[in-house]
Amino acid sequence: MxxxxxxxxxxxxxxxxxxxxxxxxxxxxxxxxxxxxxxxxxxxxxxxxxxxxxxxxxxxxPGTIDPMVREMIYVAVSTANACQYCVHSHTAQAKARGMTEAQHAELLAIVALAAQTNHLVTAMQVPVDPEFQV
Amino acid sequence: MxxxxxxxxxxxxxxxxxxxxxxxxxxxxxxxxxxxxxxxxxxxxxxxxxxxxxxxxxxxxPGTIDPMVREMIYVAVSTANACQYCVHSHTAQAKARGMTEAQHAELLAIVALAAQTNHLVTAMQVPVDPEFQV
Amino acid sequence: MxxxxxxxxxxxxxxxxxxxxxxxxxxxxxxxxxxxxxxxxxxxxxxxxxxxxxxxxxxxxPGTIDPMVREMIYVAVSTANACQYCVHSHTAQAKARGMTEAQHAELLAIVALAAQTNHLVTAMQVPVDPEFQV
Amino acid sequence: MxxxxxxxxxxxxxxxxxxxxxxxxxxxxxxxxxxxxxxxxxxxxxxxxxxxxxxxxxxxxPGTIDPMVREMIYVAVSTANACQYCVHSHTAQAKARGMTEAQHAELLAIVALAAQTNHLVTAMQVPVDPEFQV
Amino acid sequence: MxxxxxxxxxxxxxxxxxxxxxxxxxxxxxxxxxxxxxxxxxxxxxxxxxxxxxxxxxxxxPGTIDPMVREMIYVAVSTANACQYCVHSHTAQAKARGMTEAQHAELLAIVALAAQTNHLVTAMQVPVDPEFQV
Amino acid sequence: MxxxxxxxxxxxxxxxxxxxxxxxxxxxxxxxxxxxxxxxxxxxxxxxxxxxxxxxxxxxxPGTIDPMVREMIYVAVSTANACQYCVHSHTAQAKARGMTEAQHAELLAIVALAAQTNHLVTAMQVPVDPEFQV
The missing domain is CATH 1.20.1290.10 (AhpD-like)
Structure with a gap:
């Protein structure tokens, strides 16, 4: 395959x-x-x-981000990039590092919300507020 | 605009x-x-x-994921979806909630690594290991 | 540029x-x-x-889909592909072909909802129901 | 799975x-x-x-966009986001709401054309015409 | 299916x-x-x-790009767009036109590197250098 | 910015x-x-x-793929990932390594064609032919 x-x-x-x-x-x-x-x-x-x-x-x-959180960020990117294998493997790793069902659900909610507002922003072509500039 | x-x-x-x-x-x-x-x-x-x-x-x-981490996950998805405004606004919010420069760099490293392996996996069409199935 | x-x-x-x-x-x-x-x-x-x-x-x-609807579908794809120019040009064309503000808002709502559920489905790796197969 | x-x-x-x-x-x-x-x-x-x-x-x-058209827009976004399940389920729903084979083919043609020009525009980095600005 | x-x-x-x-x-x-x-x-x-x-x-x-290279570019785009069928079919065609294992590995390395830096650039919102403008 | x-x-x-x-x-x-x-x-x-x-x-x-071709593949991926900076910088590098206008046009044509068929394939959910399997 x-x-x-x-x-x-x-x-x-x-x-x-x-x-x-x-x-x-x-x-x-x-x-x-x-x-x-x-x-x-x-x-x-x-x-x-x-x-x-x-x-x-x-x-x-060892770094400044918790290992379980690293895997959750990995799942988030893999989802947006539509990588099925990566979603499977990193969800498994996040669970292995302690991700609970409640955290999994909250991760999915954030990913889905971000996707929703990403598309709204792009469809409306919202200009960046000066307040957000470095 | x-x-x-x-x-x-x-x-x-x-x-x-x-x-x-x-x-x-x-x-x-x-x-x-x-x-x-x-x-x-x-x-x-x-x-x-x-x-x-x-x-x-x-x-x-209030939930099971830290508010700063939620913003970092938001940045991760927004990056993969190429939403410029969202990257700006949620990076600003993550910083407002305490994200340090070291955490920002680590977030970028995870996002970039995920993108890299997402593309490798897709290009090789790696089948999901039975071990990763629920 | x-x-x-x-x-x-x-x-x-x-x-x-x-x-x-x-x-x-x-x-x-x-x-x-x-x-x-x-x-x-x-x-x-x-x-x-x-x-x-x-x-x-x-x-x-001339075809089976209304010209204004064709432009709305074009905007939907261009949004998901993060093409700024295309969002601008085809939103302008949809408006030129009669898209009202209410229809524009409804289009954005559908695009955003689809993005939201697209990401949920990918993150959960939902198997296709046999009922949806041709 | x-x-x-x-x-x-x-x-x-x-x-x-x-x-x-x-x-x-x-x-x-x-x-x-x-x-x-x-x-x-x-x-x-x-x-x-x-x-x-x-x-x-x-x-x-009830809204300003026909229910069948809503499903067609959903299919368009789901295709660009590479969501297999969503393509299956919303194509089935569009058909259930009356989408004919000719309309399906026309939908696919618009989606594919949009993807083609989305990529051309991005590769050429075409600046937005002032005429398209609100 | x-x-x-x-x-x-x-x-x-x-x-x-x-x-x-x-x-x-x-x-x-x-x-x-x-x-x-x-x-x-x-x-x-x-x-x-x-x-x-x-x-x-x-x-x-016949054109200015070698037929095998054309297929490699096709694989690159199909990977970024997460099109499984296209990755399979155009990898097969690239191999049929002479792509060696070493070239395949090098193609994957370039695709993965590009994805990695694409995400870094988007996450940092790097402004285009004037030197890159036409 | x-x-x-x-x-x-x-x-x-x-x-x-x-x-x-x-x-x-x-x-x-x-x-x-x-x-x-x-x-x-x-x-x-x-x-x-x-x-x-x-x-x-x-x-x-030094490797098995020509340096100019490497940059063209980079442009292809960057286009599909909608990375504006990357499109600019790697198009400039491809030109610096000898990409002619005719080759640039041919690259764009391949990228756009791939995007078009990527979306058609995803919208139709075409099953992979056994002939393409390794």
């Missing part, structure tokens, strides 16, 4: 550059599970490595 | 249905400032009222 | 392939006004001609 | 806030069929109620 | 306007295969014909 | 982490010009550095 082949663990074992990333994903996440996104990206070890390192730097490094 | 006229305070005073909403915006926000979005929507008092009440229910009602 | 030069009437006069399209736009619309979109496309006469003929076939030919 | 559970009729019966909305949907639409969108939203009765009331106000209330 | 019926070869044989387009697709592509896009569009012979002629003019006519 | 301050050269001189990136941009591009995107990102030196290194790896490293 994908436009590239998904790499199995057996195949990954044979390609050191892929094995190294898979090992790091497993160590970082403290889980044996490698999801399909990484198995797809593995067709190009350099792209796999760059993408994983970028994601690790943003999502798996 | 807009496709509808922006309503001035003088004009709003003369239309009870608009005045009522403007008054409620001012009371709810504890500020005299009415931004252009509401002045544009005011060309249709019913649409103005429904939109404001929807927004108030989601953004100005 | 554009990424291509906008062609003036004087320049268009000197290029028969452009002049022919500009003449046809004026004759079809019964107006001397050539809007910037066509002046921009004119940098490539073949692209100008193909685009104008495609638009004329869909928008300026 | 969804990121939330779809509520069955049996489960809805046991939650008065959900049952009330499902009853109103059935009464308003004069049909026993509750489509999956509402069954998904039902995981949060307040979000379900607000969304249904918003939709009823825009889509199921 | 589609919102229109897919036309079989037997049905196409009976409608001269559809048969003529199917014949031309086969002759132009030197292949007997008619993909589902054309079978879907065939429900409206005029839309089918206009769409095919537009596509043939852009994609199957 | 931006939601962050644009950093001047004088300010950048005083922040080693920013100065290092600006120096590398100038050295890599063999030009003294630093465009606004980098001046905006400079508000967060770590984000600036990560973004520049990502871009350099994809756009300024």
């Amino acid at each position: 994908a436009t590239v082949k998904l790499m199995t663990d057996a195949e990954a074992e044979a390609i050191p550059a892929v094995k190294a990333v898979f090992d790091d994903i497993r160590a970082t996440r403290k889980s044996d599970f490698i999801n399909n996104f990484w198995r797809a990206l593995a067709f190009d070890p350099a792209l796999l490595k760059r993408t994983w390192e970028g994601l690790k730097a943003v999502m798996a490094t | 807009a496709t509808v006229k922006l309503m001035t305070d003088a004009e709003a005073e003369a239309i009870p249905a608009v005045k009522a909403v403007f008054d409620d915006i001012r009371a709810t926000r504890k500020s005299d400032f009415i931004n252009n979005f509401w002045r544009a929507l005011a060309f249709d008092p019913a649409l103005l009222k429904r939109t404001w009440e929807g927004l108030k229910a989601v953004m100005a009602t | 554009a990424t291509v030069k906008l062609m003036t009437d004087a320049e268009a006069e000197a290029i028969p392939a452009v002049k022919a399209v500009f003449d046809d736009i004026r004759a079809t619309r019964k107006s001397d006004f050539i809007n910037n979109f066509w002046r921009a496309l004119a940098f490539d006469p073949a692209l100008l001609k193909r685009t104008w003929e495609g638009l004329k076939a869909v928008m300026a030919t | 969804a990121t939330v559970k779809l509520m069955t009729d049996a489960e809805a019966e046991a939650i008065p806030a959900v049952k009330a909305v499902f009853d109103d949907i059935r009464a308003t639409r004069k049909s026993d069929f509750i489509n999956n969108f509402w069954r998904a939203l039902a995981f949060d009765p307040a979000l379900l109620k607000r969304t249904w009331e918003g939709l009823k106000a825009v889509m199921a209330t | 589609a919102t229109v019926k897919l036309m079989t070869d037997a049905e196409a044989e009976a409608i001269p306007a559809v048969k003529a387009v199917f014949d031309d697709i086969r002759a132009t592509r030197k292949s007997d295969f008619i993909n589902n896009f054309w079978r879907a569009l065939a429900f409206d012979p005029a839309l089918l014909k206009r769409t095919w002629e537009g596509l043939k003019a852009v994609m199957a006519t | 931006a939601t962050v301050k644009l950093m001047t050269d004088a300010e950048a001189e005083a922040i080693p982490a920013v100065k290092a990136v600006f120096d590398d941009i100038r050295a890599t591009r063999k030009s003294d010009f630093i465009n606004n995107f980098w001046r905006a990102l400079a508000f967060d030196p770590a984000l600036l550095k990560r973004t520049w290194e990502g871009l350099k790896a994809v756009m300024a490293t």
